[in-house]
Amino acid sequence: MPSPTRIRRRAPATGLDQCHALHPVLRRVYAARGLASQADTEPRLAALLAPSQLGGLDAAVELLQTALRDDARILVIGDFDADGATGTAVAVRGLRLLGARNVGFRLPHRMTHGYGLSPELVADLGEARPDLLLTVDSGIACLRGVAAARAAGLRVIVTDHHLPGNELPVADAIVNPNLRGDAFPSKALAGVGVVFYLLLALRARLRAAGWFATRGIAEPDLSVLLDLVALGTVADMVPLDANNRVLVAAGLKRLRAGHGQPGVRALIDVAGRRADRLNASDLGYSVAPRLNAAGRLDDMSLGVECLLCDDPAVAATLAAQLHAINSERRDLQQQMLEQADAMVQRWLGRVGGALPHGVAVFDAQWHPGVIGLVASKLKDSLHRPVIAFAPGGDDGLLRGSARSIRGFHIRDALADLAAADPDLIVRFGGHAMAAGLTLAPSQLPRFTTAFDALAAHRLDAAALQAELWTDGALDRGDLCRALAEDLRYAGPWGQGFPEPVFDDEFTVESWKTVGTAHLKLTLRHRDGGEPLDAIEFDGWRGDPPPARVHLAYQLELDDWRDRHGVQLLVRLRLPAHAG
Numbered sequence: 191m192p193s194p195t196r197i198r199r200r201a202p203a204t205g206l207d208q209c210h211a212l213h214p215v216l217r218r219v220y221a222a223r224g225l226a227s228q229a230d231t232e233p234r235l236a237a238l239l240a241p242s243q244l245g246g247l248d249a250a251v252e253l254l255q256t257a258l259r260d261d262a263r264i265l266v267i268g269d270f271d272a273d274g275a276t277g278t279a280v281a282v283r284g285l286r287l288l289g290a291r292n293v294g295f296r297l298p299h300r301m302t303h304g305y306g307l308s309p310e311l312v313a314d315l316g317e318a319r320p321d322l323l324l325t326v327d328s329g330i331a332c333l334r335g336v337a338a339a340r341a342a343g344l345r346v347i348v349t350d351h352h353l354p355g356n357e358l359p360v361a362d363a364i365v366n367p368n369l370r371g372d373a374f375p376s377k378a379l380a381g382v383g384v385v386f387y388l389l390l391a392l393r394a395r396l397r398a399a400g401w402f403a404t405r406g407i408a409e410p411d412l413s414v415l416l417d418l419v420a421l422g423t424v425a426d427m428v429p430l431d432a433n434n435r436v437l438v439a440a441g442l443k444r445l446r447a448g449h450g451q452p453g454v455r456a457l458i459d460v461a462g463r464r465a466d467r468l469n470a471s472d473l474g475y476s477v478a479p480r481l482n483a484a485g486r487l488d489d490m491s492l493g494v495e496c497l498l499c500d501d502p503a504v505a506a507t508l509a510a511q512l513h514a515i516n517s518e519r520r521d522l523q524q525q526m527l528e529q530a531d532a533m534v535q536r537w538l539g540r541v542g543g544a545l546p547h548g549v550a551v552f553d554a555q556w557h558p559g560v561i562g563l564v565a566s567k568l569k570d571s572l573h574r575p576v577i578a579f580a581p582g583g584d585d586g587l588l589r590g591s592a593r594s595i596r597g598f599h600i601r602d603a604l605a606d607l608a609a610a611d612p613d614l615i616v617r618f619g620g621h622a623m624a625a626g627l628t629l630a631p632s633q634l635p636r637f638t639t640a641f642d643a644l645a646a647h648r649l650d651a652a653a654l655q656a657e658l659w660t661d662g663a664l665d666r667g668d669l670c671r672a673l674a675e676d677l678r679y680a681g682p683w684g685q686g687f688p689e690p691v692f693d694d695e696f697t698v699e700s701w702k703t704v705g706t707a708h709l710k711l712t713l714r715h716r717d718g719g720e721p722l723d724a725i726e727f728d729g730w731r732g733d734p735p736p737a738r739v740h741l742a743y744q745l746e747l748d749d750w751r752d753r754h755g756v757q758l759l760v761r762l763r764l765p766a767h768a769g
Contacts, residue, residue, distance in 0.1 A: 222661060353621060604620075
C-alpha cells in the first residue's frame with residue numbers, strides 16, 4: 191500500500207513587505223506562490239497578454255473575416271467536457287456579437303463519434319454542410335477527421351491547447367499556444383481561453399477594416415463572455431498562471447456583480463451556491479460537474495444549449511436537467527469506484543501488499559464517460575499514475591482515461607510506449623497530468639505490463655511518497671472571520687496557484703459523526719482561546735480520533751444557519767507529532 195501522506199511546509203518567502211494593506215498571512219501566502227508586487231496580487235484585464243503574441247491567429251482571423259463578409263456557414267465543433275462546452279458557447283456567442291449571421295455548433299457524441307473532429311462526425315454532418323469548421327478544445331490530434339473535412343471541401347480552423355504529436359493536422363489554420371516554436375508566454379491557456387483570444391484578434395481586424403462602422407453596429411464588448419472563460423478554465427484544471435488568473439478573476443467579478451450568462455447563473459443556483467460570494471473553488475467543484483455530467487452520460491449539446499440560452503426561465507429548466515444527470519453520474523461513479531477499489535484489494539491480496547507503479551483498471555460494464563473521475567480518485571488514494579479503461583462504443587476499442595502524479599508526464603509516457611511498440615495504442619493525446627487513449631481489448635494485458643514497467647523505471651520511492659504542502663501554522667488570533675474572507679476572495683486559487691492550507695497540532699475536546707462518514711470536531715488551539723469548530727468530510731474511520739492531532743486545514747467561512755463564524759476544513763488528519 192502507499193505510504194501515508196506527509197505534511198510539508200513551504201519555505202518562507204519575502205517580496206511583499208511593502209504591501210501593508212494586505213493581511214500579513216495573505217502576504218506570506220502570496221509570496222510563497224512567487225508574487226513580488228502589489229500589481230501581482232490584483233489580476234486585472236489590463237495585464238492580459240496581447241493576442242498578437244499568439245501564433246496562428248493571422249491565418250485564422252483571415253478565414254473568419256472572409257466568412258463573415260460572405261455570410262458563410264460557420265460550424266463550431268466543440269468537445270464533450272466543460273472546457274469544450276464553454277469554448278463552444280464563447281465561439282458561438284462571440285461570432286454572433288461580431289456580426290456572424292450563420293453560425294451553429296455540433297458536438298461529438300462520446301459513443302457514436304469518439305473524440306473531437308472525427309471522420310464519423312464529418313460523415314454525420316448531412317447534406318447541409320457548413321463552409322467553415324472551427325474546432326474548440328480539440329483538433330490537434332484529429333488528423334483523420336480534419337483530412338476528411340478537407341476532402342469534403344470544408345475549410346478547417348483548429349483551435350486547441352492540447353500537446354501536439356509529431357504530425358499536425360492539415361488544417362487551413364491552427365491556433366495552439368503549445369505548438370512547437372510558438373512564442374506565446376502562457377502555455378496554460380484552456381481551450382476556451384484560446385478561442386477567446388481568437389475572438390479578440392478577430393475584433394481588432396474587423397475594427398481596422400471598418401467592419402462595425404460599415405454595418406452600423408457598435409463594437410461589441412467581448413468581456414461579457416468572461417464568465418464562460420472563467421468556468422471553462424477552472425473546470426479544465428489548467429495551471430492558473432498570471433494570465434489565466436486574470437481571465438478567471440474577471441469572470442468571477444462579473445458573476446459576483448450579478449452579470450454573466452443566464453445559463454451559468456442557473457447552474458450556480460442549482461448547485462446551491464451564491465453568485466455574490468462565488469470563488470474559483472465553487473466553479474470547479476460545484477458548477478462544472480453539473481455541466482460536465484451531460485457529456486459524461488448523455489449529450490453535451492444540452493450543456494451548450496444551457497450556456498447559450500438567454501431566457502432565465504428556460505435556462506433554469508435546462509440547469510435542473512443537468513443537475514439530475516449529475517446526480518445519476520455521482521451514483522454511477524461511486525459504484526465504479528467501489529469496484530475499482532475492490533480490484534486493487536484483490537491485487538494486493540495476490541501479490542502480498544505491493545502496488546504496481548503504474549495502475550491500470552478495467553471493467554466491461556463501466557461507462558466511458560466516468561472513467562476519468564475513477565482514475566482521478568484512485569490516483570489520489572494510491573498516489574500512483576492510474577489509467578481506467580471501459581468499452582468505448584461500436585468500434586470495439588477500449589477508451590482509457592489517465593491521471594498522473596507530479597514527476598510522471600503521462601502524455602509523454604504514452605508517446606514513449608507507442609514509439610516502442612507501434613501496435614500497442616491506437617490513439618492518444620493529452621497533457622502532463624491527464625490524457626486519453628484508445629486501444630484494442632487484446633492489447634490490454636500487454637499495455638498494463640508495459641505501463642507499469644515504464645512507471646517503475648521513472649518513479650523512485652520519493653516520487654511515490656504523497657505530500658501535502660501547507661503554508662505553516664496560524665496564530666490563534668488569525669483564526670478569524672476577517673482572514674477567512676480575505677483568503678476566500680484573494681485568489682483565484684487553483685492548479686499551479688494552490689488554495690492556502692495551514693497545519694498545526696490541536697487538542698480534541700469533543701467529536702461526533704455527521705451522517706455516516708463525516709467527522710465534526712471541537713478543537714483547542716495550542717495558544718488557548720475559544721474552542722474551534724472543524725469538519726472532516728469522509729473522516730469517520732470507525733475509531734475515535736486521538737486526544738491530540740496534527741491537522742492540515744483550510745480556514746473557511748461558516749454561515750450555516752446564520753452562524754457568521756469560521757471553521758477549519760480538515761484536509762488531512764494525523765496523530766500529533768507525526769508527519
